[in-house]
Amino acid sequence: MEELKMYLPVNTRIEDGIKKVLRKAEQIGQRVVADFNGFLIDSNYSYEKNLELFDEHFKRPTPKKDYRNWEQRRYEIAKTMLPAIYTDDGNAARADHSPINGFEYKTLEGCCREAIRFADTLIKELKKSEQ
Numbered sequence: 760m761e762e763l764k765m766y767l768p769v770n771t772r773i774e775d776g777i778k779k780v781l782r783k784a785e786q787i788g789q790r791v792v793a794d795f796n797g798f799l800i801d802s803n804y805s806y807e808k809n810l811e812l813f814d815e816h817f818k819r820p821t822p823k824k825d826y827r828n829w830e831q832r833r834y835e836i837a838k839t840m841l842p843a844i845y846t847d848d849g850n851a852a853r854a855d856h857s858p859i860n861g862f863e864y865k866t867l868e869g870c871c872r873e874a875i876r877f878a879d880t881l882i883k884e885l886k887k888s889e890q
Contacts, residue, residue: 762790767800775807776800829882836878837871844877845870 765783767776776795784791791802798816800809807827810832845867 763787765791765837766792767793771795773798773800773810773813775808776833780809781806827842829886833875833882836881837874840874840877841870844873 763783767779771779773795774825777800780791780793780800780802793800795813798813799801799835800813
């Protein structure tokens with residue numbers, strides 16, 4: 760498989776350099792690498808993995824910064840929950856459009872709101888358990 764060597768501007772931050780490399784790889788559909796002060800940014804690795812390897816390469820203490828993409832996780836959780844909520848057997852008992860026991864199912868909009876609410880609550884709990 761071919762790879763493209765990319766050159767980054769001198770004043771680029773590592774975080775921005777990784778994003779540019781990953782974006783370029785997605786656009787052209789092949790591996791992209793870029794030299795960043797002696798460290799090789801590689802599109803075969805995720806954003807988080809490139810940062811981790813960069814920190815190890817320069818023996819930087821890893822900051823307690825949260826590199827996870829919570830918005831992407833929120834989307835994935837809601838996407839997973841939506842069919843479960845929509846096809847819930849108890850949904851028939853909640854056929855009216857009024858909130859019962861805190862649920863607003865039955866309408867498509869209501870199902871979507873519930874899926875997002877589940878995702879937000881799960882992420883809140885995950886963040887709490889990390890602290």
